[in-house]
Amino acid sequence: MNAVAEVEQVAEGTTGSRTMKALVQEGRGSADVLHLREVPRPALTEGRVLVRMRAASVNALDWHTTHGGLILEIASKIMRSKDEPVRGVDLAGTVVAVGPGVTRFKPGDDVFGGAIATFAEYVRAREDRVILKPHDLSFEQAATIGVAGRTALQAVRDHAQVKPGQRVLVHGAGGGVGTFAVQIAKALGAQVTAVTGPRNVDITRSLGADEVIDYTREDFARRPQRYDAVIDVAATRSLGTMQRVLTPNGVNVQVGAAKSGGFIGIFARIIALMVRSRLLNQRLKFFVAQSTVDDLVYLKDLIAAGKLRPVIDRTYPLAEAREAVRYVGTGQARAKVVVTA
Numbered sequence: 317m318n319a320v321a322e323v324e325q326v327a328e329g330t331t332g333s334r335t336m337k338a339l340v341q342e343g344r345g346s347a348d349v350l351h352l353r354e355v356p357r358p359a360l361t362e363g364r365v366l367v368r369m370r371a372a373s374v375n376a377l378d379w380h381t382t383h384g385g386l387i388l389e390i391a392s393k394i395m396r397s398k399d400e401p402v403r404g405v406d407l408a409g410t411v412v413a414v415g416p417g418v419t420r421f422k423p424g425d426d427v428f429g430g431a432i433a434t435f436a437e438y439v440r441a442r443e444d445r446v447i448l449k450p451h452d453l454s455f456e457q458a459a460t461i462g463v464a465g466r467t468a469l470q471a472v473r474d475h476a477q478v479k480p481g482q483r484v485l486v487h488g489a490g491g492g493v494g495t496f497a498v499q500i501a502k503a504l505g506a507q508v509t510a511v512t513g514p515r516n517v518d519i520t521r522s523l524g525a526d527e528v529i530d531y532t533r534e535d536f537a538r539r540p541q542r543y544d545a546v547i548d549v550a551a552t553r554s555l556g557t558m559q560r561v562l563t564p565n566g567v568n569v570q571v572g573a574a575k576s577g578g579f580i581g582i583f584a585r586i587i588a589l590m591v592r593s594r595l596l597n598q599r600l601k602f603f604v605a606q607s608t609v610d611d612l613v614y615l616k617d618l619i620a621a622g623k624l625r626p627v628i629d630r631t632y633p634l635a636e637a638r639e640a641v642r643y644v645g646t647g648q649a650r651a652k653v654v655v656t657a
């Protein structure tokens with residue numbers, strides 16, 4: 317069924333099926349716990365739109381949530397997060413119905429942004445979490461922007477406060493957040509050094525990095541160069557090493573979670589960060605990206621100005637979304653991985 321016919325049918329309440337396909341998490345441990353199931357469509361509520369998902373990108377978060385672990389379970393209990401069994405937090409698609417109080421969208425609008433449970437044919441999204449999709453941006457491209465684009469923007473522009481002419485090191489430049497961070501730092505006028513693996517050297521160079529260092533061939537920390545800002549997406553090197561490559565007033569923005577030691581490793585690094593910044597007064601920042609539509613608009617404008625380009629490695633149909641999550645979990649994905657429906 318084409319999108320227009322579907323919008324008309326949903327708006328008139330004449331669609332036969334009230335169910336949809338979704339990638340449901342049943343248990344924890346590996347991508348094997350993800351299964352394509354027939355589940356009820358989300359009900360529309362106040363301030364929400366129902367979106368027919370066309371594309372949704374995979375984030376490290378989906379992998380972490382799938383793999384779980386005791387600490388994640390305790391953290392979600394403390395934060396009282398609702399136990400949502402469907403993975404996916406980014407989407408692009410077509411609005412098929414709007415809930416009470418919705419003023420910004422109507423059925424038929426193509427939108428993109430963030431929502432919960434986006435690895436599904438239909439997604440309920442807050443109207444203040446999505447924006448209109450430009451016609452010249454594909455659904456797949458638009459679906460990559462939400463978490464990775466906003467995280468990179470907030471790291472580079474807000475936390476590092478990068479200024480024209482500054483030297484910026486992006487460590488782990490080839491993944492979802494990294495490829496956005498390189499381009500945003502360039503757009504803000506910085507001189508960018510990208511540190512990445514051999515698979516992503518070409519991509520990061522094509523995105524405008526002034527220098528690219530392959531971490532399997534050279535240790536960036538041995539170079540004499542000092543940086544005004546380090547955007548650490550990879551989090552594979554010690555905080556002390558990252559501190560040593562900064563200028564005296566330089567800032568280290570920690571984006572990524574530690575890659576070794578499981579959740580104990582992640583929390584140990586966060587505690588070390590807090591100790592260094594509070595007790596040793598080092599310019600070290602750790603943040604959790606915020607969902608603001610203003611940032612989506614900013615990123616959309618950068619794309620329209622030709623300063624930002626979403627990069628897609630692989631696209632998987634919804635029926636194979638489990639493999640998409642598995643692939644992102646290998647740490648070998650190049651830029652973004654997208655699921656389509």
Ligand SMILES: NC(=O)c1ccc[n+]([C@@H]2O[C@H](COP(=O)([O-])OP(=O)(O)OC[C@H]3O[C@@H](n4cnc5c(N)ncnc54)[C@H](OP(=O)(O)O)[C@@H]3O)[C@@H](O)[C@H]2O)c1
Binds near residue numbers: 464489494551605
């Ligand atoms: N703070 C926040 O709010 C926030 C928001 C979103 C994501 N994150 C975190 O940011 C990280 C990246 O997320 P993502 O979605 O971009 O994931 P991704 O697309 O899977 O990227 C994985 C990253 O890990 C790097 N990496 C893996 N092995 C490495 C190694 N041996 N040395 C150096 N780099 C290595 C990759 O760099 P190369 O490809 O260049 O090798 C790439 O940057 C994750 O830890 C995620 O949890 C944090």
